[in-house]
Every structure is written in structure tokens, then in C-alpha cells.
Amino acid sequence: METAAPSAVIVAIDGPSGTGKSSTSKAVAAKLGLRYLDTGAQYRAITWWMISNGVDTDDAQAVAIAAGKPSIVSGTDPAAPTITVDGLDAAGPIRTQEVTSKVSAVSAVPEVRTLITELQRSIAAEAAREADGIVVEGRDIGTTVLPDADLKVFLTASAEARAARRSGELRGKEAADLAATKAALIKRDAADSGRKTSPLAKAGDAVEVDTTELTLDQVIECVVTLVEEKRAGRK
Numbered sequence: 001m002e003t004a005a006p007s008a009v010i011v012a013i014d015g016p017s018g019t020g021k022s023s024t025s026k027a028v029a030a031k032l033g034l035r036y037l038d039t040g041a042q043y044r045a046i047t048w049w050m051i052s053n054g055v056d057t058d059d060a061q062a063v064a065i066a067a068g069k070p071s072i073v074s075g076t077d078p079a080a081p082t083i084t085v086d087g088l089d090a091a092g093p094i095r096t097q098e099v100t101s102k103v104s105a106v107s108a109v110p111e112v113r114t115l116i117t118e119l120q121r122s123i124a125a126e127a128a129r130e131a132d133g134i135v136v137e138g139r140d141i142g143t144t145v146l147p148d149a150d151l152k153v154f155l156t157a158s159a160e161a162r163a164a165r166r167s168g169e170l171r172g173k174e175a176a177d178l179a180a181t182k183a184a185l186i187k188r189d190a191a192d193s194g195r196k197t198s199p200l201a202k203a204g205d206a207v208e209v210d211t212t213e214l215t216l217d218q219v220i221e222c223v224v225t226l227v228e229e230k231r232a233g234r235k
């Protein structure tokens with residue numbers, strides 16, 4: 001039987017695209033000595049594999065049949081998270097516009113979600129057994145993947161703020177204009193919220209943090225405090 005270390009803490013951070021989940025989760029995990037899991041990277045990785053192997057990502061049946069083929073491995077050091085697919089470093093390729101535009105269709109396929117959810121639960125269980133715990137970020141962590149997490153946080157921000165953050169990132173690369181960036185993230189959120197299986201949603205017992213007017217440091221501090229309060233309450 002798997003036994004968690006008594007002090008291990010499991011933190012679930014969910015929210016729409018561009019709300020600051022990755023930046024916040026990485027920093028909180030690093031500050032508190034926890035592991036970190038980017039579940040979006042796993043869905044991106046399987047999407048990249050589908051594209052690279054000629055699977056039509058709009059064909060849910062074809063995606064379902066192929067879903068078990070790639071081997072996806074996530075490294076959970078918050079200072080240097082990694083993702084490989086069949087042993088290949090996928091960190092760069094999973095961030096292309098092509099993957100971003102196709103990932104919602106792939107992640108909506110129930111067979112994909114079943115496989116990736118199992119993988120996520122086994123990574124979290126290992127972190128609870130062998131480390132001080134983990135911060136897991138995504139869309140359905142608090143509702144489906146880890147419903148018994150010690151702390152659930154749901155980050156939000158206005159679409160304008162999120163688009164401005166994303167446009168800032170893209171400057172000099174694929175420099176999209178603000179309106180196009182905003183439209184793309186609203187479209188992806190609608191697809192992620194509207195799918196039948198495990199949609200993007202706030203768990204009933206999650207703490208909602210609106211980051212629109214907060215700096216990243218303020219959000220990090222807020223979540224660190226929430227984790228510390230949870231830990232103190234367990235003593």
C-alpha cells in the first residue's frame with residue numbers, strides 16, 4: 001500500500017489560460033521545497049506526438065486509438081522542469097502555435113484524459129511518498145485529478161490582462177497583436193470549459209484568486225501563505 005509522508009502537502013492550482021498558473025506554481029514549489037507538475041505540458045506533449053505521427057487531431061477516434069502509444073515523462077524539479085516524449089526533449093516543440101491551436105481537441109478525448117490523469121496521479125503519489133509534496137497545475141486538478149488535495153487554488157484574471165501578459169511574452173518572436181491574442185485565449189478557454197470530460201472548472205472547495213490587479217510576486221506570496229496556513233492547521 002502507498003503511504004504518504006505525514007507532512008507531505010498536495011497543492012492543486014487550476015484556472016484559465018494565462019492566469020499565471022505555471023509561473024506561480026513553479027515559484028511556490030521552489031520556495032516551499034515541493035515538486036512541480038505542469039499538466040498542460042503533458043497534454044501538449046501528446047498533441048505534438050499526434051501531429052508528428054500524422055494523426056488527424058480533429059478525428060477523436062484516431063486520437064483515442066493512438067493515445068497509448070507515446071511514452072510521456074515529466075521531470076518535476078521546479079527549477080528545471082522537463083518533458084520528454086519517447087525519450088526526446090519536447091520542451092520547445094510543445095510551445096508552437098500549431099500545438100497550442102490543436103491541444104484542446106486532443107485533450108477533450110476521454111481516452112487521452114484517462115491515460116494522462118493516471119500518469120498525473122502516480123506522479124503526485126510518488127511526491128507524497130518520497131518528497132515533501134507537489135504543486136500540480138492545470139484545468140481539472142482540483143475537480144478530477146486530485147480531489148483530495150490539501151489546498152486548491154483557482155486563479156482568474158480578465159481576458160485583457162491575460163492577453164497583455166501573453167503579448168508581452170511573444171514580442172519579438174511571433175508578435176501577435178493584442179486583439180488576436182485575446183481572441184485565441186478566449187477560444188481555447190471556451191473549448192476547455194465546454195468539453196464533456198473533466199472540463200476546466202473551479203472545485204467547490206477551491207480558493208479563488210483574481211490576479212488581474214496583482215503582480216506575480218503578490219500572487220506567489222498569497223499562495224505560499226495559503227499553503228503555510230494549511231500546514232499549520234494540520235499540526
Ligand SMILES: Nc1ncnc2c1ncn2[C@@H]1O[C@H](COP(=O)(O)OP(=O)(O)OP(=O)(O)O)[C@@H](O)[C@H]1O
Pocket residue numbers: 015016017018019020021022023024040165166169211214215216217219
Ligand atoms: N500577476 C501577474 N502579473 C503580470 N504578469 C504575470 C502575472 N502572472 C503571470 N504573469 C505573466 O503572464 C504570462 C503567463 O503566465 P503563465 O504562463 O504562468 O500562465 P498560465 O496560467 O500557466 O498559462 P497557460 O495556461 O496558458 O499555460 C507569463 O509571461 C507570466 O510571467
Ligand SMILES: Nc1ccn([C@@H]2O[C@H](COP(=O)(O)O)[C@@H](O)[C@H]2O)c(=O)n1
Pocket residue numbers: 017039040041043044103104105107108137138139140141188192
Ligand atoms: N489539467 C489540464 C491541463 C491542460 N489541459 C489542456 O492542455 C492545454 C494546454 O495547457 P497549458 O496550461 O499549457 O496552456 C489546455 O488548453 C487544455 O486543453 C487540460 O485539458 N487539462
